[in-house]
Amino acid sequence: MVPSDNQLISDVRAGHNGSFAVLVERYQTPIYNLMYRFSGSSEEAADMTQELFIRAYEHLGNYREPKGFFPWIYTMALNHARDWHRKRHNHRRLFGILAADEPQGPRSPDHECETRERLGDLGRALSRLPEDRRELLILRYRHDCSIRDLADMFDISESAVKMRLQRSLELVGRTMEGFGHD
Amino acid sequence: MTSQHPFEREHQRLIERLHEMPMQPPPLGIGAQVMARINDRRSQRFRRLARLTLAPISIRFRPALVGCFGILLIAVFVLGRYSVRQEGADPLQLLDAEAAYLVGRELLAAEKQAAALTLLQLAANLAPENPDFALWEGIAHWHNKQPEQEQSSYLRGLSSTPDSLPLLINLGHHHLSNGSYLDALDAYRKALTIDPLEPTAWYNSGLIYRLLDRKEEEIDAWKNFLYRQRFGIRALRAVERLNSAGDYSYRPYWIGPRRVIIHTEALLAEDSALTNLRHEAAMLTALLTENQELTLTIATFYAGNTDRARQRALLLKQLIAEAPGSPLENRIAVSWFDSPETIMLPSTESRTRAEGVLLFGFSDHQQNQEVSI
Known part of the structure; x- marks a missing residue:
C-alpha cells in the first residue's frame, strides 16, 4: 500500500528521515515546474526546489494535517518563489557594473x-x-x-x-x- | 478531474489543454541532494551549538557601509545645525556634490528611490562632468521607472567621459530592456573596445545575436564570454546555448558534485597550443586536489586512429597528474576509442564528432552521473 502524505510526515517526525525522501520524490515535479516558471532557468529552479524542500523539512513542525501536505508545501513554494523574484528584481542595477551582471529582468x-x-x-x-x-x-x-x-x-x-x-x-x-x- | 463549476463548462477545451499541459521533469538527483543536505545539517547542528556556546564572538561589518552610514549621520547632524541657524533655507543647498552623491547612494541602497533620485540629480547637476554621478543618477531614474531620463543621464555622462565602461554597459542594458537590440549591441561593442573581455557585454551580445538569429556572431559571443567566465549560472546557460548552436568547443561535465565547464577544444588541441591545454589540465588538477575522494575518468575519441586517441588520453592524464608517480595518478583512469564520439542532445537526437573527449568524476559519498549535452 502506498503510504499517505500524513503517514510519511508522522514517520519523519518520529525520526525516520528516509520518509521525507518519498515526499520529495512525490512532489518535486510540480514544485520544480513552479520554480522554473518564476526563474526561467533550469539551474535556478533546481536550486530553488532544493532550498524549498530543506525549508519544508525544517518547518515540518508547523504543518497541520487537515490542510493537506501539497497545499501546505505549494503555499510555501509560492512564497519562496515570490521572495526570489522580489530580491532578484530589487538587486538589478543597484550596484552598477556588478549588478549589471544580472540582465535577466522580468x-x-x-x-x-x-x-x-x-x-x-x-x-x-x-x-x-x-x-x-x-x-x-x-x-x-x-x-x-x-x-x-x-x-x-x-x-x-x-x-x-x-x-x-x-x-x-x-x-x-x-x-x-x-x-x-x- | 475535480467536479466542474458552471463557468468552467464554457472553457472545457482550454481546461482539457491545461490538464494535459506537459510538466518538465526535474533534473536527476534533487531528492538525493536534499537528503544529503538535510543529513549534513543535522550533524552540523551539534557542532554549531558547541561553537555558539564555547567560541569567542566576533562581529562582522562592512567598512564601506559603516563609513557611508557615518557620513549620513554627520550630514544629518550638520543639516540639523544649519537648519536651526538658517530658518527657511533649503537643506539640499547646503550639500556639496560629493555629499549629495554619497547620501543618494545610501538612500538607493535603502530602497528609498524617490529621495535617492533627488540627491543623485543634485550631485549630477553640481558636477555634470563626473561620470559616476551621471551613472548613479541614471540608475536612480531606472529605479523610479523613468527610462527616458535614465538614457539621458548615461548619454550626458558619456559626452564628458566617452570611455566609461559602467556607463556604456548600463546604456546597453537600457536599450536591451527596451527591445532596441541594435542600439544595445552598439553600446556593448563600444564597451568591448575598452575591455575586450568584459563578460556582461559578451553575454548580453550573445542573447541579442540569438534573438536576431545571427548564429556565427552568437557563437563567437558565447565563446568570448566563456573564455573569461566559467562558473555560475550564466556560464552554464552560455555553454548550453553554445552547444545548442552546434558548437562544442566548450562543454559542461559532471566532475564529482560540480558541473564544470571545460574548454574541450583546448583538450584536443595540437601540441603547438599546449598552453591552453595546460590551463584546462590545471583546473582539473585543482578539483582533484581539493576533493581527495574524487576520481576522474578520461575517454578520448579519434575516429580511425587508435594511436592518436591513446596518446591524447595519456597526455591528458600526465598533465592533470602533474608528474609521473604523483598520488593523483592513481585517481585518474583513461580509456580511448578509435571511433567518433556520439553526443546525445536533449531532444533525444545525437551528433557525432570525429574527435572528442569525455570526462566524468565520481566521489565516494556523492551520487554522480555523466551529463549528455
Whole structure:
C-alpha cells in the first residue's frame, strides 16, 4: 500500500528521515515546474526546489494535517518563489557594473526566448497572466486542487477564487485566439 | 478531474489543454541532494551549538557601509545645525556634490528611490562632468521607472567621459530592456573596445545575436564570454546555448558534485597550443586536489586512429597528474576509442564528432552521473 502524505510526515517526525525522501520524490515535479516558471532557468529552479524542500523539512513542525501536505508545501513554494523574484528584481542595477551582471529582468529577452521555446502557445498565454492568476489556473486544472484548498492557499474567499479563475480562463482563451487557436 | 463549476463548462477545451499541459521533469538527483543536505545539517547542528556556546564572538561589518552610514549621520547632524541657524533655507543647498552623491547612494541602497533620485540629480547637476554621478543618477531614474531620463543621464555622462565602461554597459542594458537590440549591441561593442573581455557585454551580445538569429556572431559571443567566465549560472546557460548552436568547443561535465565547464577544444588541441591545454589540465588538477575522494575518468575519441586517441588520453592524464608517480595518478583512469564520439542532445537526437573527449568524476559519498549535452 502506498503510504499517505500524513503517514510519511508522522514517520519523519518520529525520526525516520528516509520518509521525507518519498515526499520529495512525490512532489518535486510540480514544485520544480513552479520554480522554473518564476526563474526561467533550469539551474535556478533546481536550486530553488532544493532550498524549498530543506525549508519544508525544517518547518515540518508547523504543518497541520487537515490542510493537506501539497497545499501546505505549494503555499510555501509560492512564497519562496515570490521572495526570489522580489530580491532578484530589487538587486538589478543597484550596484552598477556588478549588478549589471544580472540582465535577466522580468522583461528580459532571455526569459521570453526560453519560454517561447519550451512552453509553446499555452505557456506563452499563461506567462502573460499575473503570477498568482497563472498559478491559480495551474493548481486548479493541472493539479486538480479544490476551490476550498485554493482559497486557503491564496488567503481569499471561495467566491473570489471562482471569479479569478473565470477571468483568467477568459483571458487565456482570448490570448490563445490571438495566436490562432480556437 | 475535480467536479466542474458552471463557468468552467464554457472553457472545457482550454481546461482539457491545461490538464494535459506537459510538466518538465526535474533534473536527476534533487531528492538525493536534499537528503544529503538535510543529513549534513543535522550533524552540523551539534557542532554549531558547541561553537555558539564555547567560541569567542566576533562581529562582522562592512567598512564601506559603516563609513557611508557615518557620513549620513554627520550630514544629518550638520543639516540639523544649519537648519536651526538658517530658518527657511533649503537643506539640499547646503550639500556639496560629493555629499549629495554619497547620501543618494545610501538612500538607493535603502530602497528609498524617490529621495535617492533627488540627491543623485543634485550631485549630477553640481558636477555634470563626473561620470559616476551621471551613472548613479541614471540608475536612480531606472529605479523610479523613468527610462527616458535614465538614457539621458548615461548619454550626458558619456559626452564628458566617452570611455566609461559602467556607463556604456548600463546604456546597453537600457536599450536591451527596451527591445532596441541594435542600439544595445552598439553600446556593448563600444564597451568591448575598452575591455575586450568584459563578460556582461559578451553575454548580453550573445542573447541579442540569438534573438536576431545571427548564429556565427552568437557563437563567437558565447565563446568570448566563456573564455573569461566559467562558473555560475550564466556560464552554464552560455555553454548550453553554445552547444545548442552546434558548437562544442566548450562543454559542461559532471566532475564529482560540480558541473564544470571545460574548454574541450583546448583538450584536443595540437601540441603547438599546449598552453591552453595546460590551463584546462590545471583546473582539473585543482578539483582533484581539493576533493581527495574524487576520481576522474578520461575517454578520448579519434575516429580511425587508435594511436592518436591513446596518446591524447595519456597526455591528458600526465598533465592533470602533474608528474609521473604523483598520488593523483592513481585517481585518474583513461580509456580511448578509435571511433567518433556520439553526443546525445536533449531532444533525444545525437551528433557525432570525429574527435572528442569525455570526462566524468565520481566521489565516494556523492551520487554522480555523466551529463549528455
